[in-house]
Amino acid sequence: MALSSSPPGQTRRTRIVCISDTHNSTVKLPKGDVLIHAGDLTNQGSYSELSKAVQWLEKADFEAKIVIAGNHDITLDSQFYQQHGNSFHNKNLQDTTECLKLLTSSSTITYLSHGSAKVRLTDPKGPRTEFTVFGSPYSPRHGLWAFGYEDSDPSQTQTSTGLDTRLWSNIPLDTDILATHTPPQGNCDATLGCPYLKKRLSEVRPRLHVCGHIHPGRGVQRVRWEPESPEHDDDEYFEASVEIWDDPSPDIQSAKLSLVNLTARAGNRALAFGSSAPATGDGLGSITSDRPDNREGRMGAGLTDPDRQCRGPSPDCGLASGPPALRDVQRPTPRGRDSGSSRTGRHETCVVNCAIVATNWPHTGGRRYNKPIVVDLDLPVWA
Numbered sequence: 001m002a003l004s005s006s007p008p009g010q011t012r013r014t015r016i017v018c019i020s021d022t023h024n025s026t027v028k029l030p031k032g033d034v035l036i037h038a039g040d041l042t043n044q045g046s047y048s049e050l051s052k053a054v055q056w057l058e059k060a061d062f063e064a065k066i067v068i069a070g071n072h073d074i075t076l077d078s079q080f081y082q083q084h085g086n087s088f089h090n091k092n093l094q095d096t097t098e099c100l101k102l103l104t105s106s107s108t109i110t111y112l113s114h115g116s117a118k119v120r121l122t123d124p125k126g127p128r129t130e131f132t133v134f135g136s137p138y139s140p141r142h143g144l145w146a147f148g149y150e151d152s153d154p155s156q157t158q159t160s161t162g163l164d165t166r167l168w169s170n171i172p173l174d175t176d177i178l179a180t181h182t183p184p185q186g187n188c189d190a191t192l193g194c195p196y197l198k199k200r201l202s203e204v205r206p207r208l209h210v211c212g213h214i215h216p217g218r219g220v221q222r223v224r225w226e227p228e229s230p231e232h233d234d235d236e237y238f239e240a241s242v243e244i245w246d247d248p249s250p251d252i253q254s255a256k257l258s259l260v261n262l263t264a265r266a267g268n269r270a271l272a273f274g275s276s277a278p279a280t281g282d283g284l285g286s287i288t289s290d291r292p293d294n295r296e297g298r299m300g301a302g303l304t305d306p307d308r309q310c311r312g313p314s315p316d317c318g319l320a321s322g323p324p325a326l327r328d329v330q331r332p333t334p335r336g337r338d339s340g341s342s343r344t345g346r347h348e349t350c351v352v353n354c355a356i357v358a359t360n361w362p363h364t365g366g367r368r369y370n371k372p373i374v375v376d377l378d379l380p381v382w383a
Helices: 047-059 078-089 096-104 195-204 264-269
Strands: 011-019 034-038 064-068 115-120 130-136 177-180 208-211 219-225 239-244 258-261 348-353 373-380
Touching (some): 034 177, 034 208, 047 096, 064 115, 064 130, 064 177, 130 373, 177 195, 264 373, 348 373
Parallel strands (some): 011 034, 034 064, 130 177, 177 208, 208 348, 258 373
Antiparallel strands (some): 011 373, 115 130, 219 239, 219 348
């Protein structure tokens, strides 16, 4: 039977619980409609680690659960594991097919590996909204870990899973929610995000971008984009301003939610998406008009990469083969944004780094934890 459509423009609040970098931790999750896990479910991707993580996620009470891998989930990158599995699991090599099947065969998890899905919430008691989501496990390579792409070897032309060199241009322009393991450059990244992802983010302009990977970058920023006009064609990222989120509940012991309210109920704090004009401010926190080429004083500046340490036999972490060099990745032109596309009115994007493990090296002990970040977002009603 055909499903009825909602009146054009009708939206309803949808609660999205965002987590990443749990690294074998099964933390308590607040209630919500959608759960997004942005990678690093485990420390080294063994079958037992993944099985524990999947069982925990399957028991979580959410209508939709979106999961991507991260650089520590090494068995989910089969080609990487074929080359370097001995460096991690020595004589106890894991079956990558069985490890992947834990996620792909789950009846309650939508597992994305550099791909898209259309999610429709159908529970009569839920918001009955829908959205498109793109999820990718890739991140710039630092050390010997999975799903990495190089920034120094121009001879490489493919990622470890055969993707072509236009890595981030694969993100569709109609994406509502973007989930990547790496953050974009300049947003919740402690200065270690990807500039090529940031470029594509400025063109797609999704409602929400969920990421992790850089643990000290945990937090939320709302990016306000420049209007699409000829005078802004020379701007590298089209970023007009950034609002920094002040966590209303930073105490891990507190029962209060670490909540970001971007709905119409928030008044002028609502996300400017699909409306005729951008919001006027007074949103997540203090507003800075710094451009991406001037990151001094931005959130997390000067912190170190949690995955900087090398693994395996090579002292310089070099690989014999692997993903493309960043200089080989096709950089979409500024006017690549279609003026008549469905992205008209995409004035703002909320970027969320939701790393749960707060310490840089989660697999060496001494863990500290962050709370899940909860985002209330207005999404289109389908019926």
